[in-house]
Amino acid sequence: MANSLLNQDQLRAVARLFDLLAEPTRLDILQNLKKKPLSVGEIVNATNAKQANISKQLGILHDAGLLRRERRGNLVFYSIDDPMIFDLCALVCGKLRKDAESRLAAVRSLGR
Amino acid sequence: MANSLLNQDQLRAVARLFDLLAEPTRLDILQNLKKKPLSVGEIVNATNAKQANISKQLGILHDAGLLRRERRGNLVFYSIDDPMIFDLCALVCGKLRKDAESRLAAVRSLGR
DNA sequence: ACATAATATTGCTAATTAGTAATATTGTCA
């Protein structure tokens, strides 16, 4: 157990989740929601995407279960449903940083 | 530090990496390479994708720096370059499992 | 009821890409 390969359906499910994180605009939304819930307008201001697009991406993230939605009067607030996303992003950022550093080291070694 | 938001380029880089993991066929390749390096033919046999497609996806993963490539005579072996990928997949699998369980619990509570 | 503000939806276009069949390349062995 914990060692058997995922079947086709499971692979599709995993891929689907990664796909949600495979768009810069959605990642931008998520990182802005990391500290605290924000209204749609606040997210629009924090990013440089148009309102229609933010609404669309928020809908996608919400439908997928990554975001909570709460209406408060005229505003709609979104918040992170599962902070695990940030663990994912931290891993990826760590890898990118490491890769960048080793590329830098390679360039430096050319100077010798 | 470690708290500032990623800029557009960084978001694109993170998204790019998630995108590599957002295809079932590529995930299937990766999970098959988890135990040990495999030749292209072995990967083709282990999955149910055509040779041309496997070669293409292997090329994508290799170009992105996720896979190592080594020619041994007539065969070409691929291997995982950074096992961090599996940490990512483990997190995602964990979330999917948790979500499935809570959905199950919700259904069960209806029976009361 | 009406005007206004916030958010969602619709209809669309352009760009990306997985998968495929056919073909090319590379290496081995006789």
Place this chain on the structure above:
DNA sequence: TGACAATATTACTAATTAGCAATATTATGT
């Protein structure tokens, strides 16, 4: 060198989707 096996590439199609402008919906205050 020629035949064969393994892998890569090419040219293509079909499907998906981010982003946008315009418009619709929903809530508030008067």
